Amino acid sequence: MKNREDWKEVVKKRQNKMEAWRLSFLSVEELLCLQLLGYSSKQLYENVESERYSLKETASMSIRELDKAKRILDRQTKAGVITIPYNDEAYPHHFRNLCRDAPLLIHVLGNKDLLNREDNVAIIGARAADKEGLNMAYEFAEQMGKQGHIVISGLALGCDTAAHQGCLDAGGQTIAVVASGLDITHPKVNKSLQDEIIAKGGTILSEHPFGVKANPTRLVARCRMQVVLTQSVIVAQCPIISGTMYAVRFAQEYNGVPFGWENNVYSVQYDTQNELNSGNKFLLDYNLALPIRLGQEITLDLDNKIVIA
Structure with missing residues (x-):
């Protein structure tokens, strides 16, 4: 009570x-x-x-x-x-749970209605992922896309790109949360992917206006916006020192009664350990995430939490 x-x-x-x-x-x-x-x-x-x-x-x-x-x-x-703006009825209710950390203005290209969907999953990971890590991000995103759920990621190289593409290839819609103004694609090589996201009913979202370039501080800050849009975060692959670990920290921080929901973090479990997946091992060893493996089927329950078959 x-x-x-x-x-x-x-x-x-x-x-x-x-x-x-x-x-x-x-x-x-x-x-x-x-x-x-x-x-x-x-x-x-x-x-x-x-x-x-x-x-x-x-x-x-x-x-x-x-x-x-x-x-x-x-x-x-x-x-x-x-x-x-923050006081507009169209402002995503998820972001209001950030309270004083909420962006006062958000800038949206594409389908703004996706921002208030509840049935979504954030799939994130390292830029320098190997083939196995990319397959992890792609497969889980593909499953979500086939089921009509929304995949959230950050348009970065590596796992983010694989997650967006997996969802799109399955006929799904995806949200890319970026750290620059929407007149700038970061990285530039993902301009075609950004265009495909928009063309297929997805969304590009930023808290920064035109003219603002991405930098390390803004890249970290956008992690909070990724995880607050969802109740389920999948870490595909990342080193123990990586930007992805900031997203995990935010998922833990914005969690529980004060924020109105519970975040679940899942970390892919690898049979062979190396530097590229050292962050995954850390999260599992210290019970900071739940294990998930390649080949497992996932879906969302009535509370929009991941269920592993």
């Missing part, structure tokens, strides 16, 4: 925060202007209740940045990109 009451209190606080956002009357242009001025999402999220009028005044007085924000948004609109 205590956990249920705690959850009710958390929900009430979020509702109050949402109401504060609606009353702030900060437009998309003003929010982007403030971000261009250096305000972080955390700062704006925390201060909107107490400083909403001063924030609005700051944006209106920052003529150069406000004009730049309008130009960026105009370019994005012409390119088919939809920008959704």
Whole structure:
């Protein structure tokens, strides 16, 4: 009962925060202007209740940045990109569970409706994966695609590319969460894959506007957006020191009663151990993930959790 009451209190606080956002009357242009001025999402999220009028005044007085924000948004609109603010009804409910870590603006190319789907799985792994690791990502994504479920990954080389392609080849839809503005494909060689994702009803998603390039900090930050969209994460293959391990950490952090759901992490179990799958072994040895093997059939149950046949 205590956990249920705690959850009710958390929900009430979020509702109050949402109401504060609606009353702030900060437009998309003003929010982007403030971000261009250096305000972080955390700062704006925390201060909107107490400083909403001063924030609005700051944006209106920052003529150069406000004009730049309008130009960026105009370019994005012409390119088919939809920008959704935190206080919009179309904003993915999954991201609101991030609270102060939620992106204030998201930029979407393609099918925005996928972002509120519950039947999805994140399949992630290392860029420098070997053939076995790529097969793992491809096969599990292919199974999800055939069943009509959504596969989430990060458009990176290696396991991410294999996961997106496996889902697409099965006739499924996939979401790519990226760490740059949507006018930039990172890496460039995946431009054709990005186009295929869009053409087949998928989604490219970023918290960054046009003109922003990917860097290590942004690549790590996008991991939280990947895992919060799903309740099931499959680690196909990764070294013990890798970006994938950040995603696992986020999946553990955004978990339990305060966030309204439970994340399950699955790690592929390999018969032969090497550096490329040392992260998988670590996760299994320390009970940080559940084992899954190549050749196993997977599906989602009524709670959208993975079931291994």
